[in-house]
Amino acid sequence: MGRRTVIGGAAATALAAAGFQAVPAYAGPLGKHDPRTVRLSVMGTTDLHGNVFNWDYFKNTEYDDSAHNDIGLAKISTLVTAVRERIAREGRTPAPLMLDAGDTIQGTPLAYYFAKVQPITGGHLHPMAAAMNEIGYDAAALGNHEFNYGLDILRKFQRQLKFPLLGANAQDWTTGLPVFPPYVLKRVHVPGERPITVGILGLTNPGIAIWDKANVENKIKFGGIVELAKYWVPRVRRAGADVVIVAAHSGADLSSSYGDALPVPENASALMAEEVPGIDAVLVGHAHQEIPERLVTNKATGDQVVLTEPLKWGMRLAVIDLDLQKVHGRWKVVARHSQVLNANTVAADPRVTDLLQKDHDKVVEYVNAKVGTCTEAMSAATAPWEDTAALDFVNFVQADAVSKALAGTPQASLPVLAIAAPFNRGAAIPAGDVSVRDVAGLYIFDNTLLGVTMTGAQVKDYLEFSAQYFKQVSGSGPFPSDQVTNAPTSTAPTGTPDYNYDILGGLTKPMSYQIDIAKPVGSRITDLQYGGVAVAADQQFVVAVNNYRQSGGGNFPHVKTAPVVYNRQVEIRQLMIDYVSTTGEVNPATFHTTDWSLTSNGSPIVVS
Incomplete structure (x- = not known):
């Protein structure tokens, strides 16, 4: 204070x-105040x-x-x-x-x-x-x-x-x-x-x-x-x-x-x-x-x-x-x-x-109200460069909501994926009591949830586009995070914001991949697998995505023209709060696995 x-x-x-800087009033041609x-x-x-x-x-x-x-x-x-x-x-x-x-x-x-x-x-x-x-x-x-x-x-x-x-x-x-x-x-x-x-x-x-x-x-x-x-x-x-x-x-x-x-x-x-x-x-x-x-x-x-x-x-x-x-x-x-x-x-x-x-x-009273508990602390501080439970939680809630809504539809048998961005590096859910503000901190925008269908080839294109968020570096590091993330692009000349970098996750099986940031933009995604099997170009997926992205925000490929199979105008943040309120507990063991990582020429790197 x-x-x-x-x-x-x-x-x-x-x-x-x-x-404040006082500026002299306009002076005429002779330099004198008029x-x-x-x-x-x-x-x-x-x-x-x-x-x-x-x-x-x-x-x-x-x-x-x-x-x-x-x-x-x-x-x-x-x-x-x-x-x-x-x-x-x-x-x-x-x-x-x-x-x-x-x-x-x-x-x-x-x-x-x-x-x-x-x-x-x-x-x-x-x-x-x-x-x-x-x-x-x-x-x-x-x-x-x-x-x-x-x-x-x-x-x-x-x-x-x-x-x-x-x-x-x-x-x-x-x-x-x-x-x-x-x-x-x-x-x-x-x-x-x-x-x-x-x-x-x-x-x-x-x-x-x-x-x-x-x-x-x-x-x-x-x-x-x-x-x-x-x-x-x-x-x-x-x-x-x-x-x-x-x-x-x-x-x-x-x-x-x-x-x-x-x-x-x-x-x-x-x-x-x-x-x-x-x-x-x-x-x-x-x-x-x-x-x-x-x-x-x-x-x-x-x-x-x-x-x-x-x-x-x-x-x-x-x-x-x-x-x-x-x-x-x-x-x-x-x-x-x-x-x-x-x-x-x-x-x-x-x-x-x-x-x-x-x-x-x-x-203040509303956002501090207890809605459940968490078995272990989750932080989004490192979410832009490593797989975290915090972002996996967002993806799990999104994919789970879409999957349940598709029951009885022609898409019910398709594997469900979800996409989330690291909106707020300062967000964290503590171990123990969880409040509305703890959950809401992970998702600071009022976006709503949609589900679209995409092919394996389109999913890979999408991830390649997302991976332009990283600067091209080689070596094992350790690299400070600002040396790796928020790369400038033609549409983001001052640096790609965190909200335009998406992380992909699977619901019932892992969607795993590596991002090789020693490679040029467009050829960074390697070892793309679903459930341990290489993703086929024509394989069909349902992808849970927010309305900002689906409507073209960030200009990611395919998603804005993909067939929409779910759109109930439900806010993602509220879905997360409702999940905690309904289950009473957040347990990262139920949804968190390390499915993606950064590499340099195929070898792991360290980001600090």
Whole structure:
């Protein structure tokens, strides 16, 4: 707790501690401050993912990580107050605006509880809506995870907000018209002058069409970020906007986790700034990156556009400063700057924590409730590079659920496999009493379960694709894990995330294989066997898989076109909790065997 010593009322101290840098206002051609310059400040968050408190519900303790980041809207509120107080103390007008770039209502047990256990459709105010309303947001963009719980929850959340939820490229399936407000105009006061009209355009991620296909198909389609910005930015200008800010739930650097499954890219914010005239600033989301300031030159106008991304979970607050002057009677941005402020330097705002303490306490009680016992401890810390009981447990529950559901169907006699990714290296189930949070920590996403049929050849292709997660190294080691895992690829230039590496397991018989990481990508899977017998290319399997992967997330081969034989929209995490509740015990001896391993030129390697 020692580093969290600053309170919101001491604005100058709080901002200095958070890393705020005062930037001189625009200077004219002679390098002197022009008194006609007006500065508009815009604050922003993104990828809050259900975080209000600086709390790790899975560890049941205050949040911390290797960089000692803090999280949550309560911390952000303190920084927002400090920025507002500084601007007011300086006598500056207009007052600052507050925006968000999406992924708000999914990601923590707090968010899950009020979507699934006590859904807000029953009348409870969503804690994220309550916190954002209290802080005083002016607008927010839709994120892809807003659609995870279905349209009823999303529409209820939208109605609970005191500000617009924007999504210009969320379009009616038939008419193509936007089904959420595409933009909002905010008029901010300037003494002695006409107001500055700020147009805020919201764009979300086209990948929703893949990742939440079950919730949006035949209802909502999603156009490209660049294409819809080209359509809407001129309209926002014609509607009277002097300034155009885009809140884009799309990473800055061009890439797509879904490859060519969609004709438009997943991450395109920088491309949009280059290609679409008329944008002054972009609040970037989705990629969970920290971008204090990036200046992009628009190809058509030569004007600079400032991009900023404030990391994730409320770790940072972005502050964009736009200096404006009157040009031919209209306000025009003549200079731009952005920075991010660190939330770990301030205390939580008691207005927010007091408002939501009962919700928080209710969820803490829920996730700490005992559901069973475990005969021995299981950890996911080494799951990316060795076969662990923790991931075998996930695969066992998935495969078992699909197998039971297939009884009496034509697929009932087929061998059942399951696929799981090491989502959370920090997850662990202790020996002894097991709580909801222990089980849920192994599966931190709200994915649902499907079963598809695949051939032996397709399973091998799938594993080869998954194995690109490893960097190519030779020798027996020992290698530090970061020298082996998270290899960069063309679609993940900063490194393949853990959630895009899949591990395969069998239900009644082991699916065994080795991954030779001395070999090039595409020829790494060796000794692929089912029940001790080499897998035949035409052998048929049922594969249990999550909806994200089956709908194309990660762009793994075959799975999105494979015939679906099971889809009851049951959440995998809840299946795991139900398994422990029903059986009363988790015993790794019933499901854990060492079936896969890493090798180098056929010899075992050691990863530390």
